[in-house]
Amino acid sequence: MFGLRDIDRTLRGEFRDDIGSIRLPSLLFANLLLAALYGICMGFFGLFARGSEWEYRQMIACVVKVPALFLLTFLVTFPSLYVFNTLFGSRQSLGHLARLVTAAAGVLLAVLAGLGPIVAFFSVTTINYPFAVLMNVAAFAFAGALGLLNLFKTLRYLAGKAKVAAVVEDEGGEVQVPLVSSEPTIDMTKSRGVFLLWIVLVVLVGMQMSWVLRPFIGSPDMPFAWFRDRTGSFAEAVGKALRLAFGAGQ
Amino acid sequence: MRLLRTIDAILLGERISPRVALGAVTLSGLFYGAVMGTFGGFAGDRPLQILYSAIKVPILIEVTSLLALPSFFVLYTLSGLRDDFGEAIKAVLGTQAAVGVILASLAPLTVVWYLGTGSYNEAVLFNAIIFGLASFAGQRVLMRRYAPLIARHPRHRTMVRLWIGLYAFVGIQMGWVLRPFVGQPGVPVGFLRESAWGNAYVVVIEMLLEAVRFRR
Numbered sequence: 511m512f513g514l515r516d517i518d519r520t521l522r523g524e525f526r527d528d529i530g531s532i533r534l535p536s537l538l539f540a541n542l543l544l545a546a547l548y549g550i551c552m553g554f555f556g557l558f559a560r561g562s563e564w565e566y567r568q569m570i571a572c573v574v575k576v577p578a579l580f581l582l583t584f585l586v587t588f589p590s591l592y593v594f595n596t597l598f599g600s601r602q603s604l605g606h607l608a609r610l611v612t613a614a615a616g617v618l619l620a621v622l623a624g625l626g627p628i629v630a631f632f633s634v635t636t637i638n639y640p641f642a643v644l645m646n647v648a649a650f651a652f653a654g655a656l657g658l659l660n661l662f663k664t665l666r667y668l669a670g671k672a673k674v675a676a677v678v679e680d681e682g683g684e685v686q687v688p689l690v691s692s693e694p695t696i697d698m699t700k701s702r703g704v705f706l707l708w709i710v711l712v713v714l715v716g717m718q719m720s721w722v723l724r725p726f727i728g729s730p731d732m733p734f735a736w737f738r739d740r741t742g743s744f745a746e747a748v749g750k751a752l753r754l755a756f757g758a759g760q
Numbered sequence: 761m762r763l764l765r766t767i768d769a770i771l772l773g774e775r776i777s778p779r780v781a782l783g784a785v786t787l788s789g790l791f792y793g794a795v796m797g798t799f800g801g802f803a804g805d806r807p808l809q810i811l812y813s814a815i816k817v818p819i820l821i822e823v824t825s826l827l828a829l830p831s832f833f834v835l836y837t838l839s840g841l842r843d844d845f846g847e848a849i850k851a852v853l854g855t856q857a858a859v860g861v862i863l864a865s866l867a868p869l870t871v872v873w874y875l876g877t878g879s880y881n882e883a884v885l886f887n888a889i890i891f892g893l894a895s896f897a898g899q900r901v902l903m904r905r906y907a908p909l910i911a912r913h914p915r916h917r918t919m920v921r922l923w924i925g926l927y928a929f930v931g932i933q934m935g936w937v938l939r940p941f942v943g944q945p946g947v948p949v950g951f952l953r954e955s956a957w958g959n960a961y962v963v964v965i966e967m968l969l970e971a972v973r974f975r976r
Contacts, residue, residue, distance in 0.1 A: 521837040617838060624834035627827045628930055635937045636959040656838060755965065 513540030520616045523660075525609075526667045532609040537616055542577040544619040549576035551626035555633035555642045556728035568728040571736060575723045580615060582723075583716045591708045599704035610664065618657030625649045640754035642727050647748055658709060665701055717744040770857045773904035778850060781857040786818045788860030793817030793941070795867040799874050799883050800945040809943040812951050816938045817863075821856055824934045828926040835922060839915055848916070851905035852923060859898035866890050880944045887942060891935075899924075936960035 513536035519525055525532050549572040556568025592607055602610075629649055636642060720726065721744040728734065769776050770784055797813025800806045829849075836845045873886050902920065909916040935941075939953050 518837065521834065522842060523840060620834045621831070621838065624831040627830055628926070631827050631930065632933060632959070635933065636962070638959050638962045641959055641962050656835075660838065755962070 512543055513537055514543075516540055517544065517616050517620055520613045521620055523664075523667075525613055526664055527671075529606055529609050529613075529668075532613060534605070534609055534612060537609075537612050541612065541616050541619050542581065544616075544623040545577035545580050546573050547623045548619070548626050548629070549573040551630035552576065552633065552646060552726060554630045555636070556725075556734075558634055559637060559639070559642075559728060559730040565728065565734050567734055567736075568725075571728075572726055575726055579716070579719055579723055580619070583712060583719050584611070584615065586719070587708065587712050587715050590711065591704070594708070595701065595704045599701040610661070613664070614657050614661035617660040618653045621656045622649060622653040625653065637730070638755070639727070639729050639731070640751040643748065643751040644755055646727060647751075654713070661705065661709075662702070665705065669701070720744060721747070767861055770854065770861055771901065773854065773858075773901050776854055776857065778853055781850075781853040782822075784857035785821055785853075785860045788857075788864040789818035789821055790814045792860075792863040792867050792870075795870050796887060796941050797943055798871070799880070800943045800949075805949050806943075809940075809949045812949070813941050813943065816941060820931070820934050820938055821859070824927060824931040825852065825856065827930050827934075828923070831926060832919075832923055836919060839919060841913060841915060841919065844909055844912070844916065847909060848906075848919065848923075851902065851909065854905050855898050855902040858901040859894050862894040862897050863890070866894065880942065883942050933960050936963070 513533075516533060516537040517540045520532075520537070550569065553569030553572035556565050556572065558564065559568075588608070588611065591611065592604055595602060595607060629645060632645055633642060721742075724738055725732075725735065766776070766780060766784070768774075770781070776784075791814075793814035793816055794810050796817070797810035800809055802810075832848075833845065836842055836848065841848075870886065870890060874883060877883060877886075902924075906916060906920050910920075936958065937952075940947075943949065
């Protein structure tokens with residue numbers, strides 16, 4: 511239902527044996543659905559932060575912006591991954607690469623959506639804006655770390671599978687039989703470097719994108735706005751939240 | 761005695777049905793909560809405080825689990841142990857039943873303590889210690905119930921630690937939001953404290969900073 515079965519299979523790691531069997535549209539849809547779910551949870555802060563006046567627009571903004579954040583970050587960074595992986599990594603088709611990355615994003619978003627109820631609970635009961643900022647950053651970081659670990663686990667699995675296939679082939683006889691497989695083989699040592707650099711890029715672009723799309727949480731001291739002017743930066747804002755949460759600003 | 765046999769099963773980590781576990785949490789939570797709410801006495805609208813406190817303890821235990829459950833489910837699936845999730849939930853639920861029973865067994869102590877002190881702060885502190893003690897003792901049941909799972913796969917150990925962390929993180933805030941449990945004498949009775957919304961962690965950080973600043 512809604513591609514959630516695909517998410518489930520991704521989480522279980524069932525796709526690893528056959529990346530090609532991932533139905534990209536439905537997995538993508540499920541990803542966006544999970545992102546929107548988290549958006550609802552995130553939006554509770556904006557909804558109640560202004561006291562008696564319920565800012566429902568902040569919640570609508572969150573529901574739209576969280577999926578947009580992921581989709582745009584993906585669109586911006588994916589071309590570089592494809593080009594650089596083809597140049598320096600191991601040859602993989604565009605579709606294969608897209609499925610690999612979408613599956614990893616699915617893990618990230620499932621963890622994020624899982625944390626959703628906790629985030630919603632704290633958002634409803636907390637009026638402290640810096641705390642809300644730090645909590646959401648921490649949730650994203652936690653989910654991101656798990657998505658990342660899963661991506662590398664998949665890569666290692668694919669590399670291992672390629673290697674095993676090669677050994678069998680060597681023992682088979684003197685005749686070099688070309689390895690017939692629907693899956694492209696992955697040279698782990700090369701691919702790892704490309705993916706690591708790409709992850710750094712994704713994190714940077716994601717932070718930048720989240721800053722472009724802000725406000726997500728919505729500071730209670732500022733009037734509601736769908737977007738804010740181009741000032742400040744993500745790092746600056748998180749630093750400020752840290753300082754404020756630990757009392758230095760008061 | 762069927763009741764005693766059930767209590768034994770709960771404490772020893774034997775197999776109990778989820779319904780029995782849930783019933784045990786609810787009943788013993790209601791009981792301890794009611795005792796907890798008697799600090800302000802029985803005069804006037806005070807019985808209302810007893811009722812509120814009674815309702816709040818099971819809410820504290822059960823709603824906290826409900827909030828932490830989705831993350832736990834996703835993490836379990838991700839760790840490849842999804843097939844054991846049902847058993848893990850049963851272990852957790854059984855542990856909560858045990859915490860409830862332990863709390864109920866400590867209720868007489870609370871009564872004596874209430875009789876022996878007029879200080880509200882002391883009553884709050886005493887209850888904090890009781891809850892801490894019950895949670896600590898509950899860990900023993902949790903580990904006992906988890907032992908077969910850990911024996912099957914060591915990764916369950918990480919999962920149970922994650923659960924404890926998640927539960928504590930949410931539970932502390934839940935306890936803070938659901939205040940007052942004890943009910944300060946002289947303060948009007950209400951289900952939730954006026955302007956109770958707030959963040960336990962922010963409050964603790966502010967208190968710590970205040971203490972550091974004071975010393976400086």
